Amino acid sequence: MRIGELARRAGVTTKAVRYYESLGLLRPERLPNGYRDYDEHDVRLTQEIRALGSLGIPVERTRPFLDCLTAGHRHADDCPASLAGYRGAIDELTQRIEGLTARRAVLLAHLREAAHRNSRVPAADEGEDPMTDYTSLPADLPVPEDDGAAAHLPGTDLPPLGLRSTDGTTVRLDALGAGRTVIYVYPLTGRPGTDLPDGWDAIPGARGCTPEACGFRDHHQDLLAAGATGVFGLSSQDTDYQREVVERLHLPFHMLSDPTRSLGRALGLPTFEAGGLTLYKRLTLIVRDGVIEHVFYPVFPPNEHAGQVLAWLRDNPR
Secondary structure (H helix, E strand, O other), X not given: OOHHHHHHHHOOOHHXXXXXXXXXXXXXEEOOOOOEEOOHHHHHHXXXXXXXXXXXXXXXXXXXXXXXXXXXOOOOXXXXXXXXXXXXXXXXXXXXXXXXXXXXXXXXXXXHHHHHHOOOOOOOOOOOOOOHHHHOOOOOOOOOOOOOOOOOOOOOEOOOOEEEEOOOOEEEHHHOOOOEEEEEEOOOOOOXXXXXXXXXXXXXXXXXXXXXXXXXXXXXXXXXXOOEXXXXXXXXXXXXXXXXXXHHHOOOOEEEEOOOOHHHHHHOOOEEEXXXXXXXXXXXXXXXXXXXXXXXXXXXXXXXXXXXXXXXXHHOOO
């Protein structure tokens, strides 16, 4: 068969086949006209090279496996040399894992130091990893459903409410000024050394306030460049609690405290119960000239939400 058919059947490119030949891994017969003539054994060898590559074994180290097939064995790893090839690859991975684990430990130490440098909360014991619980998200978090609880908000004026900000001022929601303001409403930001309500991860949409805040921090300049005149976080925690989060996470924007959920009553914002607390469900308001222009609800995943807001601003320029 010709090289193109071999490549197609083995799932590789013709360039890859030529490379295998240059290493002496494939030795096709030559026809009188000079063309290469591949057979079923070449297909099998090429498929084996591809399979081993998917395991992380470089092409250059597949020869023991191919020699095993060429010797007539049914499987490429039926020979001692093949098993040695596996062991070599495993040892190499082990060394890489150990190196990455050491780097991870150093990064965690730096993260712990930076997290508590501006925090009023004392650092946890050295063996603990408090930040991981809040900055990373489990893969199996329940996805919140759209229950229609925010469908009435677009087109609504913000009420004449003043909320305390982490910079010590009072922000009037009906006087945010011209342009677009992003207000992301969240339930409860975790903090090192403080337990979240029982069953927090099982509540759809509850987990992820810290990753969400970090996302708005990292995209802050992009959001402003895309047309936002300001960004605020808003929750029912008191200002001191929020200020610790702003300082610890180095947030370039301020948080608004609404402990009595006055905005929720004025606008009919959705809430939920957890640990004896009534908390806001996660949503984001795009406010334009004092009017709610757009609502993100439900918000998921929270660690990607700032990027979703940024994309909307870019897709909907003023």
